[in-house]
Amino acid sequence: MTKDVDVDDGPPAVPVQRLGFAPGQIVVEYGFDDDVDEELRRAVEAVVGSPLEDEDYDGIVDVVLLWWRDGDGDLADELVDTVTTLDDGGFVALLTPGAGRDDRVEAHDVQEACATCSLTASGGVALGGWLGQRLVGRR
Template sequence: MNETASKNAEEFGFHEGDVIQEWLWDDDVSDSIRDRIMTLTGEDLVDEDYGAAVNGVIIWWRDGDDEDALADTIVDAYAVLGGDGPLWVLTPKPGRPGAASSITVQSAATTAGMNAATPLTVSDDWNGIHLTPYGKGR
């Protein structure tokens, strides 16, 4: 694992007891990332159909998915995010199937009214891009 990613998922800004919602789950997601988040929070991840506010969000997004759909997903995910909880878009790293350009993610984030941070390596195969609403800093 790259030095920039912890073994305990602290880089996401999630805490014990947090309810984390994941969007666009598919068979290619990283079970190690999911497991690290669940170990850190002590809670199972919930899906898009979860009916209450959450403390954090991860969105699995791959190249070939529609950029406008990503912007819409970011807006929908932020709407159920309680307070100022962390929101992350996870994309396959360059050279992996489905690798997405960080510029594409940044463009979708801008459309959704969010700032996108520089990608962070969160596992051997996935990068994470932390999003914050305009005016909330990076």
């Protein structure tokens, strides 16, 4: 099921471009739950110009949008599974709960998972109640 996205509403209120989202990208979303930031999701859709694909999408994508919380399982395993869908030059936009939440993911856990998967994490970008990081393959 797809929905129309109005990209003429002006700039998104959430600065998702800082993570690398750009027009025309295909974005698949993993880890969707009741606590995700709907404004952030709409901002991504506005920037890329199309709806987010769900976990059932089986094509190659430009970006994996991964919502991840402490207690969701093994982040390295999830990253291994999700990066297989990435096109050359693609990236993972990892969103973890911000400060003050009980399900916050520790920075060293992200670093360990990235090391296991040969990914490099950018500095964090505060996006509402979430911390966004761009994960890319090491060169």
